[in-house]
C-alpha cells in the first residue's frame with residue numbers, strides 16, 4: 629500500500645522503519661513503516677491485541693522494538709532529555725502519586741521537566757481549571773474517582789506543553805463533560821502532533837485527519853479520515869475478531 633504523507637507544517641516528527649516487536653514467541657508488531665508530520669492528528673484503531681499499545685509504547689520509548697529503527701524529531705537517540713521533553717504520554721498507567729494532591733502531582737511532574745516556579749504555578753492553575761478539578765485541587769489523588777484520575781493524568785501528560793502527544797484510549801472513564809473539556813484542550817494547539825488509540829470510530833473520524841487501521845501487528849490501512857473508503861476499512865477491521873493470535 630502506498631504511504632500517504634500529510635505534510636501540514638514542516639517538521640517530520642517521527643519515522644518508523646520496519647519495526648518488529650516480539651513478546652517471547654508472540655509477534656506483536658510485524659514490520660511497521662510510518663512517517664508522521666507536524667500537526668497531524670492520527671487515530672490508531674483496530675481490534676484487541678492488534679498491537680496498538682505496543683506501537684505507542686515504542687514511540688514513547690517505554691519499550692524497545694525487537695527490530696527496526698525509529699527516528700523522533702530527527703534523531704534515533706530518543707532517550708535524550710531534549711527529545712523526551714517534547715513528548716507527552718497518556719497511557720493506561722496514570723503515573724500519579726496517590727498521596728499527593730492534584731496540584732502537588734502537577735507541580736512534581738512540571739519540576740521534572742524543569743518548568744520554572746512562576747510559570748509552573750500558572751500552568752497548574754490553568755490546567756486544573758481546564759480539566760474541571762478546581763474544587764478538588766488540594767485533595768489527595770487517592771480520594772479521586774477513576775474519571776477524575778484520568779482528567780488529572782491528561783493534565784500531567786501535557787504539563788510541559790509537548791510537541792508530540794501520545795494518547796492510549798484517553799476517553800476511558802470520562803463523563804461527557806470531561807470528554808468535552810479534554811477535547812477542547814486537545815484541539816487548542818493545532819501545531820501539536822497527536823497520535824491517539826481509540827475504539828470510538830465516531831471520535832476518530834470527527835477529530836483526526838488520518839487513520840492507521842491495525843490488525844495482527846500490521847498497519848493494514850493508512851488513510852485520510854476524509855477518504856470515502858475509510859469508514860468501510862475501519863469497520864471491516866474493527867468488527868473482526870483478529871489479534872487474538874497465540875504462539
Ligand SMILES: Nc1ncnc2c1ncn2[C@@H]1O[C@H](COP(=O)(O)OP(=O)(O)OP(=O)(O)O)[C@@H](O)[C@H]1O
Nearest residue numbers: 651654656675676677678679680681682683871873
Ligand atoms: N508485556 C507483554 N507480555 C506479553 N505479551 C504482550 C505484552 N504486551 C502485549 N502483549 C501481547 O501483544 C499483542 C499486542 O498487544 P497490545 O496491547 O499492543 O494490543 P492492543 O491493540 O493495544 O490491544 P487492546 O485494544 O486490547 O488494548 C497481544 O497479543 C498481547 O497479548
